Amino acid sequence: MTKELQVAALENGTAxxxxxxxxxxxxxxxxxxxxxxxxxxxxxxxxxKKMGAKGIIKVSDKFFAEDEINRIALVAPKVNLNIxxxxxxxxxxxxxxxxxxxxxxxxxxxxxxxxxxxxxxxFHVIDKEKVELQCHYCELKIRKEEIxxx
Numbered sequence: 001m002t003k004e005l006q007v008a009a010l011e012n013g014t015a016x017x018x019x020x021x022x023x024x025x026x027x028x029x030x031x032x033x034x035x036x037x038x039x040x041x042x043x044x045x046x047x048x049k050k051m052g053a054k055g056i057i058k059v060s061d062k063f064f065a066e067d068e069i070n071r072i073a074l075v076a077p078k079v080n081l082n083i084x085x086x087x088x089x090x091x092x093x094x095x096x097x098x099x100x101x102x103x104x105x106x107x108x109x110x111x112x113x114x115x116x117x118x119x120x121x122x123f124h125v126i127d128k129e130k131v132e133l134q135c136h137y138c139e140l141k142i143r144k145e146e147i148x149x150x
Contacts (some may be wrong), residue, residue, distance in 0.1 A: 013038070013060040015082040015089075016072065021045050024055035026075045029149060030104070031059075031068060038062050071104055073097040074147060077131060097128045105133060106148045112138040121150065 019027055024044045033040055039060040048054035063083060072079055073095040083091040101123045107114045114121045114137060122136035131144035 009087055010041075010058045010060060010084045011087055012085050013058060013062050014064055015084060016057045016059075017054070017080045017082060018048070018051060019055035019057065019076050019079050020051070021053050021055050023075045024057065026149065027055075027057060027072055027079075030071045030075065031064065033057070033059065036062065067098070069093065069095050070098045074101065074104065074131065074149075075144075077128075097125050097131065099125055100136075101125060101133060104150060105142070106150050107135045107138065107140060108142055108146060108148065109135065109138045109140040112140065 016027060021044055024042065028034060028042065036059070041058040042055070043057075044055040045053045046056060064081075069081060074097070077095065077097060079095050081093040081095065082089045083093070101121075103120045103122075105121055105123055107121055107123075109115070112135060113119065114135070123133040123142070124136060126132050126134050126141070131147075133142045133147070134140070135142070
């Protein structure tokens with residue numbers, strides 16, 4: 001049996017693996033990848049023993065800051081991050097939701113001050129496993145499937 005690469009190897013950069021297929025392009029948006037000039041490979045609906053199908057994003061010559069990575073956890077809390085140097089995985093990371101999310105998510109309450117005044121949104125993460133947020137200002141609770149990215 002021959003082993004076949006589903007996505008090209010990366011010399012240096014970050015591979016974001018085990019992304020649920022329906023969340024791949026949200027991850028692209030969350031990380032602002034469309035604004036980068038780096039070589040980016042996006043694979044979706046790839047075979048996965050663990051998930052059935054998965055997505056993967058490889059970003060050449062880019063190493064993300066912790067707060068950038070934690071954004072991914074909003075939509076894909078179980079992704080793996082592989083830091084690659086000279087074609088070798090030098091570090092593996094799991095993403096984790098921070099305790100607070102600022103300026104990434106829009107409040108779903110039309111009467112919330114953040115939707116009526118020019119100010120940053122701020123949410124407390126009240127359930128990291130199920131991904132449930134609560135607005136700091138109006139206290140509205142938002143479940144993962146209701147999250148609207150700014």
